[in-house]
Amino acid sequence: MPGRRMIIMLSIVLLVVVILASYKALWIYQQLQVLHAPKPPVSVAVARAFEKPWQRQLPATGTLKALQGINLSIEVPGVVTQLHFESGQVVEAGQTLLQLEHQTEQAELEMALADQSLARQNFNRGQELVTIDAISQEEFDRLSAEFNRHNALVAQRLAALKKKRIVAPFHGTIGIRQVNIGDYLQSATVIASLQDTSSLYVDFYIPEQAVQLIKIGQSVRVEVSARPGIFSLASVSAINPIVDDSTRNVLVRATLANPRNSLLPGMFADLRVLLENPTLQTVVPESAITFSPYGQYVYVVTQSAQSESQTPHSQDIPVFIAEQRLIETSERRDGLIVVTKGLNKGEQIVTAGQIKLEHGTPVHISIDRYQPDAQPLAIRREGEE
Structure with a gap:
């Protein structure tokens, strides 16, 4: 009896072990099937590499x-008596813009002119007298020097009077006026800006x-x-x-x-x-470029070898895969980048969904409507409609 019970218990244990081993073997088989099953295609957006005239910039x-722009300012202090411009006005070269009080300078000029007139008369009289030896050469030289001194004094008074007035040095547009009639201005005070913006x-x-x-x-x-x-x-x-x-x-x-x-x-x-005349270059959207420590690369969508080996009567849908390809690039502009090596015109490249890809991953293609195979939005030149 004891031996029979032992046999029954061992049989039960053996049966449990066989059941567990079978279950484990089935689970391993299923996992292997999942592991070796073909991966489902990854949905990606693609666009074609295309050629366009490209000018290096x-x-x-x-x-x-x-081209000409200054801040108008006065050279000498004084009180503003006249203003001949408004803010934003277009003025011509030589046009009077501002007049300071100048009565004192005007009076000094008139006095200098009067002295100049007397000195001129004395000089002319001396020229006649020296020719007949009525006066000495020394006296004539004194009259000549006196006449020259009064000429210089008149020029000095004219320059002082001129500083009391501001004229436009060139054609342009006056800025915002900073002064008013009656203001007392110190020297170097800015009255407005003048800009020639032609x-x-x-x-x-x-x-x-x-x-x-x-x-x-x-x-x-x-x-x-x-x-x-x-x-x-x-x-x-x-x-x-x-x-x-x-x-x-x-x-x-x-x-x-x-x-x-x-x-x-x-x-x-x-x-x-x-920099130079435009030349045809192969360009792709910037979003297609992926960076790595080894360089820049793109994913090119190609037909798999399995799909190419299908018979003409096969009803299977062609299988596309993502091919990782290193490229060389140069300038980028307006969302596009020039590819100088590694890519040909017309090849389809992935523009969205690269993060889910690796070399050889099956893909499901959807056209990227935001990356048309054409030139980007044109930039208008001024004057063009």
Whole structure:
């Protein structure tokens, strides 16, 4: 009896072990099936690499300045008696803008003119008398010196009187008036600004390595934040002949016309120096580029070898995979980047969903409607409709 019970217990234990082992084997088999099962395709957005005319540009920044611009100020103190301009008025060169009280200077000038007239008469009389030896040469020299002294005194009084008046040194637009009639002004007091905005210039710096790319007359595209999407064309008018030893940059000046006065001095300008004629380049959206310690790469969508080996009568849907490919790039602009090596025109590249990909991952394609295979939104030049 005891031996029979032992056999029954061992049989039960063996049965339990077999059941557990079978369950474990089934679970391992299922996991292996899941592990070796084909991965479901990852949904990605794609766009095609395309060619477009691409002109190399050198970016820079600067501030617009008037071709001629000054702060009008007086040289001598005095009381304002006349104002001949209003804020924002366009004035011509030589136009009188302000008059200070000048009665004292006017009286001194009249006295100097009277003394000059008497000295001239004495000088003319002396010329006649010295020819007949009625007076000595020494006396004639004294009369000549006296006449010259009064001429200089008249010139001095005229200069003093002229300083009591401010005239426009060039054609331009007056800024906000800072004075009123009756104000007593100290010397060097600014009365307003005068800006000739018919032409503007912008100074900017370029690296010394790029100096050989810049020439006089080269075109520069100027865009200001006040008018996004509209640019003006300037031309390089001067290149500083010395490199700044602290920044290793070179100062360049570009000049641009401003016939509509739509640009104002002081505006911040985003500049693009146009370096050469446009050439066809392969470009892709910037969103397609992925960075790694080994360089830049993109995922190119290709048809898998399994899909290519299908028979013509096969009803299977073609399988596409993501191929990781290293590339070389150069300039980027307006959301696009030039690919110089590693990619051909017309190839489909992933623009969204790269984080879920690795080399050889099956993909499900959806067209990226936000990355059209065409040029980006055009930027209008000033004056174009």
